[in-house]
Amino acid sequence: MQGIYLTIVLAPLVAAVIVGLFGRQVGRTGAHTLTIAGVGGAFLLSLWVLKVHALDGAAPFNATLYTWGVVDGLRLEVGFLVDNLTALMMCVVTFVSLMVHIYTIGYMHEDDGYQRFFSYISLFTFAMLMLVMANNFLQLFFGWEAVGLVSYLLIGFWYTRPSAVFANMKAFLVNRVGDFGFLLGIAAILQYTGSLDYREVFAAAPTLQGQTLSVLPGASWSVLTVICLLLFVGAMGKSAQMPLHVWLPDSMEGPTPISALIHAATMVTAGIFMVARMSPLYELSETALNTILLIGSATAFFMGLLGIVQTDIKRVVAYSTLSQLGYMTVALGVSAYSAAVFHLMTHAFFKALLFLAAGSVIIAMHHEQDMRRMGGLWRYLPITYITCLIGALALIGFPGFSGFFSKDALIEAVAESHLPGAGIAHAAVLSGVFITAFYTFRLIFLVFHGPERFREAAGDSHAAHADHDAHDHHGVHEPHESPWVVTLPLILLAIPSIIIGAFTIEPMLFGDFFRGVIQVSHAHDVLGEMAEHFHGPWAFLLHGFQGPAVYLAFAGVASAAYVYLINPAVADFFAHRFALGRVVNWILLHKYGFDALYIQGFAAFGRGLGRYFWQRGDVDLIDGRLVNGTAQRVVAWAAKGRTLQSGYLYHYAFAMLIGLTAMLGWMLFIR
């Protein structure tokens, strides 16, 4: 088995390295063949691993493969922990990655950085697999940083665009904040348990209960709560929870396949995965769970609202991702880890599908992303339309689709919870359903239905883009369906988006799938309570009609249809004529002021502070006196030392003699 796990991890890495280093030699065909072979192989093997673990009931694999070093009894190791959770994540990661690889052939075929792109996404797959398969915090952190690194590289893939570079920088900085917390959390774990190995840490966790530490004098905090919250700060950065969410919408500057793979399906869910993996720790701290719950609900609700005012097709999907990540976080908060992972899985499929469909639309529109310049595209892009519609239905939780099962189970779990914040959370996730349905179908209607606005838009878009794609002679053009390499992944992703929920809800939420993997204390076991009323997926479906969620979703769709298809003036009225509407619209358009706060507030303050210290401290004191002073001294010494090397033979011989004499004198007289 160990060999198979290694192969799964290394196949994408090897492909990435070969394509990255020898891109020119292997060529475009070689690049995508190699990487697809690597990732495809990894996917097939992952499927087999899932079968062995989930169906055949193989015991979890937990072993160290390589000890990199031992420092003071602390082992720095590379090891794999493969159980049902890991196997599931491996399948999701490799499947979506495979789809994205195939899709990329079509999406990037005009791009000069074709090989570079394939190398990056394969490298990403490797890093993500390392992350999910880790059996210790060190490797987890390695994977964590590695996926982050590739993500930055890919956001800035078109590095000549200033906006891409800005987004790249933003993602990097915001993630640093999260990583800082994460690293502190790991350090705290090491401090208090003396190990980085999951198994040992989990075993030691109960003994930490009741231990306190005081960071600020006078306030003593529970060690476990501090650890859990610090780790969660890391998850907030990576999984873009408020208030560290600001980087994700901007990350849409990267190519669309990346948005699908990294910023929707896999990397951003790393935080969710991490918390689920750490369930034995989180279960011990109710404070931490409550914090998670509140942050998740805020993200789910407020980020969804922002989706309504966006005009960029990818940004709508991005805000929807934020909102859905909020849902998953809520599930973590109420200890329904299985529900979170379940939603993570279904979301990976339908959100990747939505992104790729959006990408397909973007190709058809010649890289136009503004929805106000689309409309009526269903006629021209039938496959994209249908698959996108499937994705949308799954997203809003249309009964029977995968998203329905995961989202409904999740809402149900929140309702069952007894945590203090559960009430607010329940309200947030329920209203979130309406919002989700509204913006999702706003997208569908604006893009695929209504009048064909792209014809009049083409003229000015052409003018606007004339500088950068002058070679691309597209005047008024007929959009046409994308090539099969683009539509095939859409179709392949549409299938699980429909059916996977119904098939897996029972084992994943109420069965033994996560037994021994996810630990839930009895007091928090909301899913256990739900299991008592669970009588199979069909009954669950019917039960869904008794709750408000389904009707809220329908209401959302209906409102969207009214506002964007039947009576478009309403939107304008709300946004501009109506006083409260204007205020709300203004707030939403400014994204609650987070960007302004960060950029004009923190960043500007930081820059000001930096400039002050730079001028006073660095330029004057450190540079002037210490560094330059030292450097000048060093350089002066260097120049002096250089003149010692005169080039004259007798100088050299003489230097040797003097050295010898000095040594002799020292040895014979002084000692």
Added chain:
Amino acid sequence: MFQLVLFYAFSAVLIGAALAVITARNPVHSVLFLVLAFFTSAALWLLIEAEFLAIVLVLVYVGAVMVLFLFVVMMIDVDLAALREGFNRSLPLGMGVVLLIVLELSVVLGGSGFSGKGGPVPLPEGGSNIRALGEVMYTQYVYPFEIASVILLLAIVAAIALTLRRRPGRLVQNPGLQAKVRPEDRLRILKMPSETRD
């Protein structure tokens, strides 16, 4: 007693000659003083009955190496003034260091620290120096002996590599080819009607 007097006499001449090698104004004199130094060291060897080494030293160094050296020094033009200038300028410092080393060495070697083990063993009556050398040379010391011969081989190769160079474009005569040349290779006689200038 007589041997001791001889030893000091030869040693004094040896040191004097060595000093003269580096102080002599004329390079030819330097070389000749070097010859003297070799001679006296050969004499010192004779004193400890190492007559073979003494003879080899005289034959090889004095007879072959130094004569060659003498020729070379006589043939090339050494800029004495420049050498002298550098020498004089560095002399005080150099002398200081040399004195220091001499002081250090004399402090150590003046005291007795040497074991006397491994000193020259007197030959048995009628024994031959050459025979004794030969016996260890080809048994106990066969490995260093071989290495020494490799070093000589290397010296030959290196000398050839550094001096004999067939550079492309260099004009050389090949007497063999010159001798083989026939008139018809060089000269072709054409018959043609005469041209008139108009």
Added chain:
Amino acid sequence: MDMTFTSPSLWPAMPEIFLLASVCAILVIDLFLPPRWRHLTYGLSLMALLVTAAMVLRLGQGLEEPQVTFSGMFVLDRLAVVLKSAALLVTGAVLLYGRDYLRERQLDQGEFYLLTLFSALGMMVLISAGHFITLYLGLELMSLSLYALVAFNREQSASSEAAMKYFVLGAIASGMLLYGMSILYGVTGSLEIETVASRIMEQPVGSLPLLLGMTFVVAAVAFKLGAVPFHNWLPDVYQGANTPVTLLVGSAPKLAAFAMVMRLLAQGMEGLAGDWRDLLMVMAVLSLALGSVVAIAQTNVKRLLAYSTIGHIGFLLLGVLAANPMGYAAALFYVLIYVLMALGAFGVLILLSQRGMEAETLDDLKGLNARSPWLAAVMALFMFSMAGVPPTAGFYAKLLVLDAVVDQGMGTLAIVAVLFAVISAFYYLRVVWQLYFEAPINGSAVVASADLRWLLIANGGLVLLLGILPDQLIRACLSAF
């Protein structure tokens, strides 16, 4: 006189004998080869080196106790196996790296290869020396070949000048070595390293003649390593010689010099460890200081690498002066890694030197990334490794040495070493900066034959691999002592 002489077992010295026989054979074959068949000499030389290396490794398999032959003149122990095989392989790599360069400049005469083989033979003799005489002869065999190689390109006056300096200074160092050995002989009555070691133990502590002999020997060893203040030849020779010769001078002989340190100081003068350790400490600090500071002022890459070598020698000495098996193993690891890095860094310079143009100054490295990304990446890797950045092998090398030093309670020394390592990181990173963030002055693409490219990539891969998986090599180094 001992008349019962049994002929020595030749088996442990088989690789040396084979190499010598090959040299003689190649010497004769080369004589009758027409110039266009010159590559045959090259191929035969390379093969001779590889076969010899294989023989050494074969002999080393399962070698537990040292094998002594030729009346104690020749020792085959694990240290010898590691160093000899490494030296042979490195010399082979030098031939490979230098091939195209020499061919382009019509320097690929048979004598070049022969001299290289001779120096390799000298290294082997030196490494396996069990006796002062063989040690000295091996040293001379190696050095004489190197002097000749440095002077090999007679068209360049710089080469001749460098060779002259190297030769004269080397002769002075040899004189010191011989003088030191003769004093040791005077005290102990033996030239055999083991006997010398045991007789030194019997001597009173602080015996002045012993200290005198030791100091001379240390000075000579320091010259061969290039430690301050016996380092002066190094920058001039590195710069003056042709790059392939610099590559040779800067790589394999360091292994031999390390063997010299081990044979003379660690084995022969074990009883004086407390004394030579002080000398080495001063030289190590001076070397670190000079190597890291003066390199900053250099604009010539070969000179820069020369000073970097001096700095690395400082680190190597740190390991030696720990004077215990752990320190020796750390030093051995360091020298092996250093040789790998030097090989690669000079290899890059050779690849960059095209017909009629030598790549020597930092300007020639500017913007290499734009001209050849993989070459720039490999060079950057070597620079990072030299600076000791993890996860390269250079990091582990420095770590082990520092560990050994701290283990001996010399924390201050370790801090000083780290300080100078930080200063030296400055100029390594400056090279990386030139590679990536400067515009190329010469925009032409780099032409390199495929095997050279693979060699360089393998070289770089090894530096990286040994940084990630150093266990095997560390274990091999530890088992040598």
